[in-house]
Amino acid sequence: MRLALLAFLLIPSFALAADPEFTLTIRNHRFDPTELRVPAGKKIRLVIDNQDASAEEFESHALNREKVIPGKSKVPIFIGPLKPGRYPFVGEFNQSTAKGVVIAE
Amino acid sequence: MLGAAIIVLRETLEAALLIGVIAAATRSIPGRSRWITSGILLGFVGAGLVAILAGHIAAWFEGVGQELFNATVLGLAILLLGWHQVWMSAHGAELAANAHRVAQDVRQGQRQLSAILIVIALAVLREGSESALFLYGLLSGGEASRSSLLTGGALGLLGGAALGVLLYAGMLRIPVRWFFAGTSALILLLAAGMASRMTRFLIQADILPGLKSPLWDSSSVLPVDSVFGVLMHALAGYDARPAGMQVVSYAATLLVILAGMWWVRRSGPGSRH
Numbered sequence: 066m067r068l069a070l071l072a073f074l075l076i077p078s079f080a081l082a083a084d085p086e087f088t089l090t091i092r093n094h095r096f097d098p099t100e101l102r103v104p105a106g107k108k109i110r111l112v113i114d115n116q117d118a119s120a121e122e123f124e125s126h127a128l129n130r131e132k133v134i135p136g137k138s139k140v141p142i143f144i145g146p147l148k149p150g151r152y153p154f155v156g157e158f159n160q161s162t163a164k165g166v167v168i169a170e
Numbered sequence: 171m172l173g174a175a176i177i178v179l180r181e182t183l184e185a186a187l188l189i190g191v192i193a194a195a196t197r198s199i200p201g202r203s204r205w206i207t208s209g210i211l212l213g214f215v216g217a218g219l220v221a222i223l224a225g226h227i228a229a230w231f232e233g234v235g236q237e238l239f240n241a242t243v244l245g246l247a248i249l250l251l252g253w254h255q256v257w258m259s260a261h262g263a264e265l266a267a268n269a270h271r272v273a274q275d276v277r278q279g280q281r282q283l284s285a286i287l288i289v290i291a292l293a294v295l296r297e298g299s300e301s302a303l304f305l306y307g308l309l310s311g312g313e314a315s316r317s318s319l320l321t322g323g324a325l326g327l328l329g330g331a332a333l334g335v336l337l338y339a340g341m342l343r344i345p346v347r348w349f350f351a352g353t354s355a356l357i358l359l360l361a362a363g364m365a366s367r368m369t370r371f372l373i374q375a376d377i378l379p380g381l382k383s384p385l386w387d388s389s390s391v392l393p394v395d396s397v398f399g400v401l402m403h404a405l406a407g408y409d410a411r412p413a414g415m416q417v418v419s420y421a422a423t424l425l426v427i428l429a430g431m432w433w434v435r436r437s438g439p440g441s442r443h
Contacts, residue, residue, distance in 0.1 A: 084376075108376070120303045126394050129384065129411045130374055132236060133303055141233065143376040146383070157177065158304050 084143070086110040091121055091134065094159035105149040105169040114139045121163065125154035128167065145169070171322035174305065178326025181301040184404040185213070185293040186334030188360055191405075192286055194341035195258065195353035199279040202286070209287040213294020220295070221302030234375035240296060241375075244368035247292045250285045251361040252427045255354065257282050259431035301326070356405065358427055363407020365423035366416040373413055381414030 087109060090097045094117060103109050115121055115134040124131040128144050147169035156163025189206065196202045261279075305323050309316060344352045372378040389410035392399050402408035407420060 110376075119308055120306075122300070122304070126389065126410065129370065129409065129413070132374065133300055135303070140236070143374055158308070160173075 084108045084110045086112060088112045088114055089123075089165070091115040091117055091156065091163065093117065094121070094156060094162045096154075096156065096163055096165040099165040100168055101165065102168045102170060103145070103147070106146045108143060109145045109147075111142045111144050111167075112139055113142060119158070121159065122157040123154060124157040125152060125167075127152040128154060130154075131157070171318040171325075174308070174319050174322030175326040175329065177304055178301045178323045179329045180326075180400070181297045181304075182327055182330025183297075183333060183400065185290075185297040186330040187337055187401075187404050188293045188334075189290055190334035190337035191341065191353060191356045191360060192290065193338050195254075195357060196283070196286060197342070199283060201280065202283055205283040205287045206290060209290030210294055212287070212291040213298055216291065216295040217298030217302045220299035221306040234377070237371040237375035237377075241368045241371040243292050243296045244364045244371070247289050248361050248364050248368070248423060250289045251357060251364070252423075252430065254282065254285055254289070255357055255361065255427050256430040256434050258350075258354065260434045354431075358424060359406040361427060362420045362423045363403075363405070366407045366409060366412065366420040369416045369419040370409075370413065373415060378415055381418065383413035383415075384411035385414045385417055387411050 085104065085107060087101055087103055089101060089111060091113065101111075113123055113132075113134050115136060115138055118136040120133055120135050122131060122133045123142060128147075130142055130144060132140065132142050134140050144167070147167070149169050152167040152169065154165055154167065189210065193202070193206055196206075301323065305319055308319055341349075341353060341356075369378060373380045373383070387410065392402070392408070392410065394400065394403050394408070394410045399408065399410065409416060412420075
């Protein structure tokens with residue numbers, strides 16, 4: 066399993082886009098990867114790619130974030146800067162399977 | 171079914187509590203039930219539309235559209251609640267004290283109620299569209315039986331509504347002497363909580379800086395997923411790990427509304443005699 070999928074600079078037009086980007090995929094109501102390693106102390110652009118037909122709600126009390134991701138779509142969520150540590154998250158609409166953790170290090 | 175009930179209950183709770191507080195706070199304004207009911211119905215229609223259209227206008231929800239939508243809805247609700255608060259501080263005490271009012275008061279009361287209608291419709295729209303999206307997604311995915319999902323959803327909705335009614339009934343028991351101050355304080359906290367939530371959406375969308383994030387972590391003392399935590403979150407905007415900017419906007423909203431109330435009470439055109 067690849068841990069960090071992507072970290073790239075978006076092309077100039079967007080000054081804020083220098084934040085490192087990571088992708089989380091949702092398939093069959095599961096997150097992939099379930100453990101996402103990100104650098105601590107930096108703002109992260111987390112892109113959630115929901116490949117299921119149904120909507121999911123990304124929710125994390127630890128990250129203080131929640132956002133609905135409609136079926137078959139990709140949405141960004143900005144998180145951090147984080148202190149080193151583990152930040153669990155769930156898919157609120159399918160909590161029995163959709164679980165994961167962001168590890169800042 | 172239980173899962174659907176719990177999710178819908180959680181999404182409904184905030185709106186239900188808001189409606190309970192507003193219904194109690196406006197009980198002395200004639201004709202308020204009609205306006206409140208219309209607000210709820212409008213919100214439902216709006217939430218249904220958002221859910222049905224979400225599939226077709228997914229692009230609208232892409233990027234940070236969702237955060238902007240939520241932040242706009244919350245911002246509007248804060249303005250209207252703030253105005254209500256200031257208006258009530260000028261007229262509310264009279265309304266509560268006098269059984270019969272002059273026509274002027276009623277007309278002003280009606281204008282006031284139209285603001286209340288919008289606040290309620292917005293709350294139902296925002297909370298309801300998430301429930302609707304959730305149920306609609308599961309229904310169209312064909313992953314669970316329709317009847318059990320709908321039953322669960324209905325149970326959750328009823329549960330939320332029941333909590334709103336409970337809060338309303340509880341507030342009506344506040345002695346008259348404290349009633350105005352009590353509802354007023356609750357609406358202030360609701361508005362400030364909305365400001366904090368709005369700010370969180372704007373931070374999540376990378377439009378506002380978080381400042382220090384989190385400013386504190388009280389999740390071991392009062393987790394936001396505990397029963398009391400959920401209630402405090404819905405009523406007073408409690409957050410266990412707020413960003414500094416959220417706290418700033420919370421305090422600023424409190425101060426601005428309080429200043430408005432103080433100002434109209436001092437300079438109100440003979441509103442007290």
